[in-house]
Amino acid sequence: MDGVLADIEDHILQTYYAETGILLTRDDIKGKQEEELFPDRAVVMNICNRVGFFRNLPVMDGAIETVKQLMEDYEIYIVSAAMEFPLSLFEKHEWLAEHFPFISWRNIILCGDKSIIDTDYLIDDHCKNLDFCKGKPLMFTAFHNVEKDHHQRINHWKEVPALLKQLEEENLTLA
C-alpha cells in the first residue's frame, strides 16, 4: 500500500517537518535509504504510530483506475506490511474501504514480512520484499529505490497494464 497505492512520501516529509523542524523535499531524499534520512528511528516510529497517519494518506496517482482495469483480467490482492504499526491495521482497512471499495475483504492481507506470500507478480517499492518474492518482482519507483536496477521498474500506474501484457507474451513465447 504505502509507496504503491498510497502516496506516502509527501505526507511523511510534512509530518517529519512538523515533528522535528527539519525540512526535506522529494529531491533531497531521492536515492537515500530510510535509515540514512531518518537516523532517529524513534521519530519515524512516532509519526507512523500517530492516530490518523495511515488513514489520511493520499492515493497514488492512477492507482484506482488501473487496479479497477487490472481486475478485469487478474485476481488482485492487496498485501500490506502493517503489523509493525498496530494502529495502522484498522486505518488501512478503512482507507481501502474508502478508496478501493471494489476490493473484497477476501483479497486483503495485512502482514509483517511478505516472505510466505505467493503471487504471480508482486508490485512493491521495497527490495526487501521484491528480492525474495516467489513470483515476478515489479519495482514501483520510490525515493529509496531510484538507484536500484535489478528489478523491472514501474514509474507510474498507467504503465502497468501494458507491462503485464508484455510479460505474459514473453512467458507464452518461452513456454
Place this chain on the structure above:
Amino acid sequence: MDGVLADIEDHILQTYYAETGILLTRDDIKGKQEEELFPDRAVVMNICNRVGFFRNLPVMDGAIETVKQLMEDYEIYIVSAAMEFPLSLFEKHEWLAEHFPFISWRNIILCGDKSIIDTDYLIDDHCKNLDFCKGKPLMFTAFHNVEKDHHQRINHWKEVPALLKQLEEENLTLA
C-alpha cells in the same frame, strides 16, 4: 487463530446464548456446519463484531508450549482470517502480544482468504483453507470438521511435534 490457537467454541456458544436465549452445548454442535447451526448470519456477525469478542478468547490447551517448542526447529507464521471482522484486527494483535509475545510482528498475517499463503504446512480447522493450501494440510479438530476425513487430523497441540517429525521422515524416505 480461532479454533486452533484460540478456543472459540465455548465462547461463541456462551455469547450466542446471551444474544438469543438458545442454549447449545459442544455436543449439540458436533458435526454440524456453521450455516446449519446459526441460520441467522446477522446474529453471528453481531457477535463477532462485538468489541472485546476476539480479545477475550481463551488460549487453546497446549498451544503456547507447543508453538514455543516448534519454533526451535521451524519458522512459525500465524495466519488468521480477520479481514471480515475489521474490529478484530487490533484485538488479534493485542491477543497475540499477550499470549504469544515470542512471535515477532514479522511473522503475523491477518488476511481474508488464505489462498496466496505458501507454507510447508498449514494447521487449520477449516477445509475451505486446507483444501486449497499450497503445503501439507493438517486439520485441527473442531465441531464443524469431525466428520471430514480427507486431511491428516490433529486432536490436540501435544500431537503436533511428533506428527511433523514423522511427516519429515516420510518426506526424506520418498526423496
